[in-house]
Amino acid sequence: MHGIADYEFVRALGVSNYGTNYLARAPARLGIGDAQVVVKVISGPTSDDAFRRATRELKHFSLAESDKLVAVYDAGRQGGDFFYAMEFLPLGSLEQPTGSLDRAHAIRAVADVALAAHALHERGIAHRDIKPANILIAEDGGRLADLGLSQLLSPGMVVTGMGQIGLEYTDPAIMLGAQASRASDIWSLGASLHFAATGVGVYGDLPTREPLLLVRSILASSPTIRPEVGPGLGALIAACVHADLAMRPPTAAEVATRVAALGAGD
Structure with missing residues (x-):
């Protein structure tokens, strides 16, 4: 090769x-x-x-x-x-683990990634592409990988050119022209927590992977928290993906702290 x-x-x-x-x-x-x-x-x-x-x-x-x-x-x-x-982390990602991955480990991986995102935010960096494919599995939890560098390498890129970026894990405000920020990464953490707990994002099974139709489907929908998530974790996810930024956790570190307080992810 x-x-x-x-x-x-x-x-x-x-x-x-x-x-x-x-x-x-x-x-x-x-x-x-x-x-x-x-x-x-x-x-x-x-x-x-x-x-x-x-x-x-x-x-x-x-x-x-x-x-x-x-x-x-x-x-x-x-x-x-x-x-x-x-x-290189051989256990794969939250989206595609190389072996069995239980719910508690999956949720712990997202909590770890929230701490990683907070460290980036404190240096003035928004990750821009937090999603299950970029949450890598480690023996002790998870690691955050793969900055959304395509948006730096291709300035002026529009939503229709976002390609493989995980649109269902992207704050809808970004699709409407907002700048990536601490708050938009927190939205992505919430959607990723939902995936960790249920195997699907907050929009469920979307009908298409074609970017334009996918964007339309997302913008015409509202995030839905499945009941099997549990009340504690469900409340946290709902706060993370709230349309009102003031209702979201103020930092990604708080997301991690609240997950830890829930223990196994109730």
Whole structure:
């Protein structure tokens, strides 16, 4: 299999958010203990300014003080492709775990990711793409991966070009033109908590994956909390996805604290 820069790809891991993830052998220059890393390749023309913005944000991501963020090791450009290398977690994601994943572990993974999101927010970064596919499973909980860098690499991108971004986990205000923020990430955390507890998002089984029709379906609907979520977790999710920002938890750290207070996720 081919590679990029001095990364030798072992196999493709899947496509997400304007890029393809590959399992790759870690070059010795990284000086890490892991033999393998994940390399994300975002194809297409990347301007010098966009490259600087993306690498600057990745630097802030890597420096954020949280052990719940996936480690980012490297970033670069080759030809028209932007790539970055990050930690490989073999247990898969909340969306596609590689083994069995019980409800308590799934909810704990989202709580961990809320702490990671808070660390980013404290550095002035909105993640922009919190969703089950970007919540990676660790033995002790979860890790947050994969910043929504496509919005930096493709400034002016509109909703119809959002491609693989998890629209059902995106604050509807973003689809209507609002800027990504702490509050919009908290909306995404709420929708991801619902998925962790039930296996579906707050819109249930949406009828299509075609972006325009999907956006119309979402904007014509209201989030619905399934009863099997339980009253405590249901109240938290409802607060996270509330249309009134003042009704949402003020920080992602509070989301994590409230999940922990619920124990097994009642």
